[in-house]
Amino acid sequence: MNDESDLLATIAQGVVHLDVAVVRTSVESAVREGISPFRIVAEGLSQGMRTVGALFRDGELFMPEVLVACDTYYAGLQLVQPLIEKDNGRIAKGKIVLGTIHGDIHTVGKDVAIPVFRAAGFDVVDLGTDVADEAFVEAVRQHQPDIVGLGTYMTSTFMHTNQTVEALERAGLRGQVKVICGGPAVDVRAALKLGADGATDNAWEGVQIMEAWMAEVRE
Ligand code: B12
Structure with a gap:
């Protein structure tokens, strides 16, 4: 070594x-x-x-x-x-509202992922932990983000993804955002089935996925 x-x-x-x-x-x-x-x-x-x-x-x-x-x-x-x-302050690549999904109180992953996303140039609004579906809806209305990040650190709370996505759909907001799940329990195929657009257990890979989405939007 x-x-x-x-x-x-x-x-x-x-x-x-x-x-x-x-x-x-x-x-x-x-x-x-x-x-x-x-x-x-x-x-x-x-x-x-x-x-x-x-x-x-x-x-x-x-x-x-x-x-x-x-x-x-x-x-x-x-x-x-x-x-x-340190790199914050440049023009944001895109805006993310991110919170730990309903029923989940794990904070460490979110607290690591957020500075990584900010360092990559994203503007991040931190909604905290155990965020109700309606609070995600309100945050999307208020902040008009490009991306909604769901911190899902257990299988049970990852499976809650479809309910958050459905709440966005009911509010007529699903079409204006991409949804990404993060946490150790996520699985990309399951995330797509649950209505998200992507998932990862690695914040740096998350940056790559979201940068690709933002590039699509700008094309
Ligand atoms: C610390 C910990 C706790 C602490 C949390 C303290 C805190 N303030 O966060 C405490 C003790 C409170 C806890 C409680 C519980 N825990 Co716990 N916990 C853990 C543990 C050991 C470490 C989690 C962690 O901090 N990892 C380090 C971070 C940096 O990694 P990460 O979360 O994956 O984050 C990375 C990426 O996923 C990504 N990322 C994170 N967030 C986001 C968001 C987005 C949008 C994106 C794109 C990326 C992204 O960025 C990070 C860096 O790459 C894990 C074990 C594990 N292997 O993960 C279990 C674990 C997550 N816990 C588990 C369980 C079951 C529980 C409890 C139910 C236990 C119990 N019987 O009470 C409760 C649940 C409480 C609740 N309602 O939420 C299980 C979940 C199993 C499962 N698959 O469902 C795990 C996997 C342990 C296990 N193997 O059984 N836990």
């Missing part, structure tokens, strides 16, 4: 070991070494959360530890978030 991957592995291990001090110092070192904020989040912090998820699934970590892992994750994210958002 080279120095960069050692450092990224230390960040990931810091999250798994719930060690805020290690995460902070290793993220700071990674920034000093010039490792991109995207790699620090994707290969360091998020890698750690993936391991936490696997340990939780296997019964080796329990809910209180998962919550401390989230705090540890945020301690690192806080240090790189300003770097990710």
